[in-house]
Amino acid sequence: MKLHDDIDSLSPEDSLEGTPYLIPEDAASRAVFYERLDNSKSARRIAALAMQQIARDAQEMLTPFIQASVTDLVTESNEMEHMEWPLAATREIVAKHRELLDGPIHTLTRSIESDPKVYEVLGLYKAHEIAHEWREKSDRAPMVHEIRQLQKVIVGDVYGAGSFKEHSNRISGTDHKPAEPFDVARVMLELSDWWQQGSGDPILTATVVHAWIAHIHPFDDGNGRTARVLANLELARHGYPPLIIRPSADRKEYYEALAASDQGDILPLYDLFTRNIRNQARLMRKPNYVRDIIEDKFLSDNTARYSMWDAVISKFRDRLAEECGRVNWTFELSGMSNIQNFSLLGDRDSSGNSWFCTVGPSDGRDEWLLWFGYQSDEYRRCLSAPSVRPFPSIFVSRRDTSPNAEKPFLPSFPRPLESSIPDEISVGVEVAGMPIEFRWDSELDNFTITAAAEDLINFLVEHSTRW
Incomplete structure (x- = not known):
């Protein structure tokens, strides 16, 4: 993937070539794009400092810190889909089923048969772990078949998991009509091919990948959760902190930005992602952040301790x-x-x-x-x-x-x-x-x-x- 050290040199045309998104040629729209690009550059600088500080503070405790962060991601992503799993309950489920999470994937995905509700936590948690491992082992973006495998982990071993949809689907609350089943494989291949090169700005790339997945809606279930995992994978590949979209604060803006992206306007979602990354990076730079997040999310019960x-x-x-x-x-x-x-x-x-x-x-x-x-x-x-x-x-x-x-x-x-x-x-x-x-x-x-x-x-x- 190309990554521009100086993202000021990026143009709207070069950044979004090959995607469904474009920036109008009028001066006002281009000015907004470059303003967002400046914000992304600022977020990139703050994020780099934050991740360096995390590495220093956590050192040999980095794994527990990552687990704490993933627990937060799972809680917020499930809540965005109206799956009500409070943080404490998510933490308890992960601790209780640690052996299952560490075992073979097929054993985990089949566990949905015994308790579909619990799998809402386990599947998404494991998907984030796989994404983290991917970042450690590979220097490329996932291919189409790997995206399908990730979706199967998220939703479990149910009918249609890991395969593209066979019937047309709709997104509740919107007028957008997703890709038809016969066209999904083609547009997903276009997305994957573009992702291998990206936009040159990881935040913009993560934004496009997320919006494009949501736009295509390639699966019968788990599209939003898959999109958020993939966006975080892209950010993590380039040393950014996790992107946490919090339903309590961001739900309305998030869905409005997705609706705008369905019309070809990627800037509102790009702005939301950039602000969230910058805010998260600033939060992570506070003294004792690592200690506080681990103690808050992991040390409140004896099993976690x-x-x-x-x-x-x-x-x-x-x-x-x-x-x-x-x-x-x-x-x-x-x-x-x-x-x-x-x-x-x-x-x-x-x-x-x-x-x-x-x-x-x-x-x-x-x-x-x-x-x-x-x-x-x-x-x-x-x-x-x-x-x-x-x-x-x-x-x-x-x-x-x-x-x-x-x-x-x-x-x-x-x-x-x-x-x-x-x-x-x-x-x-x-x-x-x-x-x-x-x-x-x-x-x-x-x-x-x-x-x-x-x-x-x-x-x-x-x-x-x-x-």
Whole structure:
């Protein structure tokens, strides 16, 4: 796809050649086009700064942030179609059916048979995940057959899903007559061919793709949701934040702009998309935006809290294993704290304690045990505002080599005054790039996942060889 670094050089004719849209040749219309182009250029600059800030703030927590953003997209897109799924309910459905979302596509699409209502959330959520994966793996726009596959994911394994309509359809509330079934394949191919080149301005391209899909109305169901997913895919390919059309604020203008596009006037929808992208980018540049959106959308219930925490623990586990390999140590995973133990430890109940992993020199028995326990009083005294339901902590125990040892590992063991082994390790969902915190007595220090794993193994190696 061509992308102009200086979109000022774009002309209406070049930008929209091959589409159903045109800009009248009168001076006033062309002035409006160039004004919208200037706004798009401004949005592009702000969006670039916002996405750079998101990348810095989120770092290793970027996946949970993306999940939070997709949840918002799904909620607003479904509401636009009068499918009433509040944000909290959407979040709950996604968390409950995470295994289904991570499984084979055909298993997901067939699940519509058991609960069509729930699939309104799952199908659209998965479609956005596929679009995100597409952006990561491909440098081209989707082809026609890929658009059809995406629509099938959105609506589920129902009759006609993934195929173009066989009968004429209408858009309620408008006089527009969509493409006839016999003509859909041709005009969809025209759209796809044009999309491979685009307009040179990603926001304008996303606008045209969305409007064109809505104009053709190629499917029996899911046209609006498919159009919004594809518009976001185009924007994401070029580093823009998500386009969220909020029914509460934008519904009337959105449908009026679509009606204008059906008459060949793309400027109202282009203006709406540009303003929304620019506003979203400004919002994303606010301090603590990443932390706030994750905590608001993901940390309000225990299942979501656990999923977020478990994602960080899993990364920490992988880094520990890599660091053990680096120093020729063994790493043996004992287990991951399940949601029941997680809940108990959140209530500061020691019955939720469990082993995490053992590590040690490869030529002998594992010397160190890392285990899950509840957040200590010492740690809480270091905090200005301790959480009512804290995340579990990780503690270090050393193997008891005495002949009459009652337990294989001791939570308390002799430490030199200059010991660098932390007394406690807190693993949370802090999104400033350093979700892991070490406590030494009453001192705390934050680390990235990678740095925490490297330092901890180095500390254990140092003390294993010293004693």
